[in-house]
Amino acid sequence: MNKTKTKTKTNFQKNRTPNTTTILLIITIVGFGLLFWPGNAQAAPLAGANADMDQVAYDNAAVFTGETTDANDVDINDVQLCGNAVNDALYFGMNYVFDQLVVKYSTACSAGHVGAWEYYDTDTTWKTLTATDNTSGFEAAAGTYNIDITIPAAWATVDPDGVGAVTTSAYFVRFRTTTGATDDTGGDQFSAQEFNLKLKAQRESDLAALTGLTTGDFTITGGTDNTKFSFREIGTGTYELALDTAGVDVNFDYTIGETGYITSSTTATGVLTTTLTDLSGSPETLLFGLKVTVSSELGTNPSSIFNTLDAVQFRAAAKTISSTNVYYWADTAGAGGSLDLQEDGYVATQTTNNGGVTAITTGTTGQVAITLTSGVSACSVAITTSSSCLGMQYAVKITATQEGDGTALDAATVTAGTGAYACTEDGSTGIYYCPVLVADLGTNTSIAKTGYITDTSGTYTDRAAQTTAQEPVTVANIKFGLKVIMTDELGAALTPTVAKTFKTIAADYSSTNTSYWADAAPGVAGALSLQHDGYVATETTNSGGLTAITTNAATQVVITLANTTACAAPITTTSNCQGLQFAVKITVDDDMVENHIITGVTVKTGQFFGTDCSEDGVTGIYYCAVPLADTSTDVLVGLDGYVQKTISTAWTDRTAATDGQQSVTGTNMQFAHKVTITEEDGNVLTGATVTAGSASTACDEDGALGIYHCPVPLAEDGGANDISITLAGYVTNTDASLTNRTGQEDAQGAESELDVLFQLKVIVTNELGTAFNVAGLDTITYNGGAATQDNGTNTAYWATAAAGAALLINEDGYVNSSTTNTAFAASITTAATGQTTITLDNGAVRSAAIAAGDSVTAKGLVFGQKVTITTEVLAAAITPTAVTAGSAATVCTIASNIAYCPVPVAQDGIADD
Numbered sequence: 001m002n003k004t005k006t007k008t009k010t011n012f013q014k015n016r017t018p019n020t021t022t023i024l025l026i027i028t029i030v031g032f033g034l035l036f037w038p039g040n041a042q043a044a045p046l047a048g049a050n051a052d053m054d055q056v057a058y059d060n061a062a063v064f065t066g067e068t069t070d071a072n073d074v075d076i077n078d079v080q081l082c083g084n085a086v087n088d089a090l091y092f093g094m095n096y097v098f099d100q101l102v103v104k105y106s107t108a109c110s111a112g113h114v115g116a117w118e119y120y121d122t123d124t125t126w127k128t129l130t131a132t133d134n135t136s137g138f139e140a141a142a143g144t145y146n147i148d149i150t151i152p153a154a155w156a157t158v159d160p161d162g163v164g165a166v167t168t169s170a171y172f173v174r175f176r177t178t179t180g181a182t183d184d185t186g187g188d189q190f191s192a193q194e195f196n197l198k199l200k201a202q203r204e205s206d207l208a209a210l211t212g213l214t215t216g217d218f219t220i221t222g223g224t225d226n227t228k229f230s231f232r233e234i235g236t237g238t239y240e241l242a243l244d245t246a247g248v249d250v251n252f253d254y255t256i257g258e259t260g261y262i263t264s265s266t267t268a269t270g271v272l273t274t275t276l277t278d279l280s281g282s283p284e285t286l287l288f289g290l291k292v293t294v295s296s297e298l299g300t301n302p303s304s305i306f307n308t309l310d311a312v313q314f315r316a317a318a319k320t321i322s323s324t325n326v327y328y329w330a331d332t333a334g335a336g337g338s339l340d341l342q343e344d345g346y347v348a349t350q351t352t353n354n355g356g357v358t359a360i361t362t363g364t365t366g367q368v369a370i371t372l373t374s375g376v377s378a379c380s381v382a383i384t385t386s387s388s389c390l391g392m393q394y395a396v397k398i399t400a401t402q403e404g405d406g407t408a409l410d411a412a413t414v415t416a417g418t419g420a421y422a423c424t425e426d427g428s429t430g431i432y433y434c435p436v437l438v439a440d441l442g443t444n445t446s447i448a449k450t451g452y453i454t455d456t457s458g459t460y461t462d463r464a465a466q467t468t469a470q471e472p473v474t475v476a477n478i479k480f481g482l483k484v485i486m487t488d489e490l491g492a493a494l495t496p497t498v499a500k501t502f503k504t505i506a507a508d509y510s511s512t513n514t515s516y517w518a519d520a521a522p523g524v525a526g527a528l529s530l531q532h533d534g535y536v537a538t539e540t541t542n543s544g545g546l547t548a549i550t551t552n553a554a555t556q557v558v559i560t561l562a563n564t565t566a567c568a569a570p571i572t573t574t575s576n577c578q579g580l581q582f583a584v585k586i587t588v589d590d591d592m593v594e595n596h597i598i599t600g601v602t603v604k605t606g607q608f609f610g611t612d613c614s615e616d617g618v619t620g621i622y623y624c625a626v627p628l629a630d631t632s633t634d635v636l637v638g639l640d641g642y643v644q645k646t647i648s649t650a651w652t653d654r655t656a657a658t659d660g661q662q663s664v665t666g667t668n669m670q671f672a673h674k675v676t677i678t679e680e681d682g683n684v685l686t687g688a689t690v691t692a693g694s695a696s697t698a699c700d701e702d703g704a705l706g707i708y709h710c711p712v713p714l715a716e717d718g719g720a721n722d723i724s725i726t727l728a729g730y731v732t733n734t735d736a737s738l739t740n741r742t743g744q745e746d747a748q749g750a751e752s753e754l755d756v757l758f759q760l761k762v763i764v765t766n767e768l769g770t771a772f773n774v775a776g777l778d779t780i781t782y783n784g785g786a787a788t789q790d791n792g793t794n795t796a797y798w799a800t801a802a803a804g805a806a807l808l809i810n811e812d813g814y815v816n817s818s819t820t821n822t823a824f825a826a827s828i829t830t831a832a833t834g835q836t837t838i839t840l841d842n843g844a845v846r847s848a849a850i851a852a853g854d855s856v857t858a859k860g861l862v863f864g865q866k867v868t869i870t871t872e873v874l875a876a877a878i879t880p881t882a883v884t885a886g887s888a889a890t891v892c893t894i895a896s897n898i899a900y901c902p903v904p905v906a907q908d909g910i911a912d913d
Helices: 068-072 302-307
Strands: 054-059 063-066 089-094 096-104 113-119 126-128 131-133 143-149 169-179 189-194 195-205 218-221 230-235 237-240 251-255 267-269 286-287 291-292 313-314 321-323 326-329 334-337 340-342 361-363 368-373 385-390 397-404 412-416 433-435 447-450 471-478 481-483 499-502 508-512 513-517 528-531 559-564 575-577 584-587 602-606 621-624 635-638 643-647 661-666 673-680 689-692 709-710 723-726 747-758 758-761 779-782 795-798 807-810 836-841 857-861 863-867 892-894 897-902
Touching: 054 169, 068 189, 089 189, 089 481, 195 251, 195 673, 218 237, 286 291, 291 340, 361 368, 397 412, 397 447, 412 433, 447 471, 481 528, 508 807, 584 602, 673 689, 689 709, 723 747, 758 779
Parallel strands: 195 286, 291 368, 368 385, 397 471, 481 559, 559 575, 584 661, 673 747, 758 836, 836 857
Antiparallel strands: 054 063, 054 089, 089 169, 096 143, 096 189, 113 126, 113 169, 131 143, 195 237, 218 251, 230 237, 251 267, 291 326, 313 340, 321 326, 334 361, 397 433, 412 447, 481 513, 499 528, 508 513, 584 621, 602 635, 635 643, 673 709, 689 723, 758 795, 779 807, 863 897, 892 897
């Protein structure tokens, strides 16, 4: 491109092109053609400089001429360097401060020319510039030189010509002539090392400025020329760089790094020019190599305790900074770092996370952020990246569970150690964490919660140091204030379903027939209500006791409802009270005088006899859980061997659970059979052993009435001769038979046996066959025993079993029967197999032994005196009309010519009697 330049020098004044690059464009339209004549071209900055000059102007006696275009092109000798008059000056301006000018000239200033380098100060005056001028005031030989500038602290912008015609406001330095010489035009090209990028670096957390960084801490990439032409720190972590402005790509990327910190992310500068790009308003925040956030294993920082730890070191070095419970180390030293965090009352983190926090690797590529928190496992392997590890463990960990279901006991007041250090629960888990100090030598725990018994049973091992592992304590079965074991009045386990409350509050936990209450108001009496359909409410049965229960925090009140006496007095300690009474209690007895109870009976009551009643053992008392909804009060009792019976309206209908128990007595069940038994003399036979039926069911006598009641099952009656009657002294009787009953509802069978034989029967007459009323005999015994029954006749009975025994019959006036009948002396045997019958009559005497079951005759009682009357010549018998004998003139019985005289012994033997 051709360049047209006109220079006229008159009195050191020059007509110069404007201070901007000018392209002369001449356009001629010829037909359809366009012709272009370009102007001067701008060259790349001189080596070592990052920018062409923004403004260059020459001041000749206060007349400014723009030199910018010529200063930035490669033409030679086209820029005025030196003037011949004092105060002529060459001005160099940039949009921002610069610390170096690179100048090239082909013609040096004339010898003797002297000038001064100056800058414009904030006090609006030009002052001497501290600079290293390698051109020696442009008098050095032609060439390219650096003029190194010490940037003034009070450098201000200025518009040199004051009107903006040639120059505009910028950062200017000038080379002002102090001793004039020849007016020389020898300058070729001028460039600057201008700061065009401002950055700020700070560290995380406190955002303190990172000072003292070097150019090596800044990495520039992404541009055509990534040279850092110049670098300086201007204070408070703010840095300025001089980067290329002439390359094809001047949109750079940068990072900032520093030992101990993480290199910042890559950031774009945007397109750089000679106008300062100020990014310091968005500082680069460098992360520390290691960041540790300290919380407890619960994820908390109680009372900010972790803001000031007892020990906090990494690689044995103190923290760089901290903020609340977050600690930072400027450490990027690589592997082998060990973290030591300790706080009294807690376990050192190197113990909890051994293998993890004791082997940390840091570096510049990424921050290692360790978060000690909750909900994670302990770190046990080497840490090279950010990790969450188990937080500071409390010195003591207590797990508390309640009795019964083992559920966690939450919301309790828990302390540990002699100092009673308050423990913190993890949510509602029942796990409590206690910061017990190492110096506290106590190993006791206390767990208290309203409604429960305070537990002090838990113990742990004393910790010797903060590095000692956590002490775990498990306290199980913490007792509720009230425990109730529920049974019915028979002692069978029962779980009430209608109501189960204490102070109108449902049980906190129940298992089968045991319920527990955490009484919210211990010390205040309250009522226990247990209701189950078909039973009487406990508050009715145990009124005064279960209606006034008082719990406490020291000792559990255990109430056992069982088959015991009802509780009627207020309850403050463990007590046994009567179990839930059944709605109805029925005592089943028989219809005998004694009203014996009957066991094993099927007892039903309630609607449609839908309630089966249970017997208490073998008591004959039956308990019936009749629902309140039932309105029928009839009772049905049945047992094989008895007559089934329905008792109408046996009890009063209950309408509420609190209604008392209904009792039914006097059921008077009839036996299946009733046998009436009498002896052969017509008297009732009492005390006998009576069996009936094919299985010989024992019968029970009704008192001493001789009536025997027999519970013979249906399948066992109706046989022939199936009634057996035995009694000592009587002949066993099997003559009678039971009637055949086919159903329990059949009427009672009524049988009788009216002639049970005594084992010995004696009929007494005298030798003439005249009957004796045995009751009037002087003596009548068998085997030494009087007759069992004489019944006012001449027949005597003995209920006696004997072998070879004597029968003695005496009557004064008669001969002893055993004298007459020698067999009577000791030869009579009786047994149950058959009746022994002896009839004394006018027959022969009995001398042979009499066996059991024999029926024999013997000589009747022989009169004491027998008189035979004949004629005097004894020729013929005569029958007298009357005969008496003895001193008392006993009347004799005359039989033909013989008189039989029962003369008492005391009255005979007298002459002529």
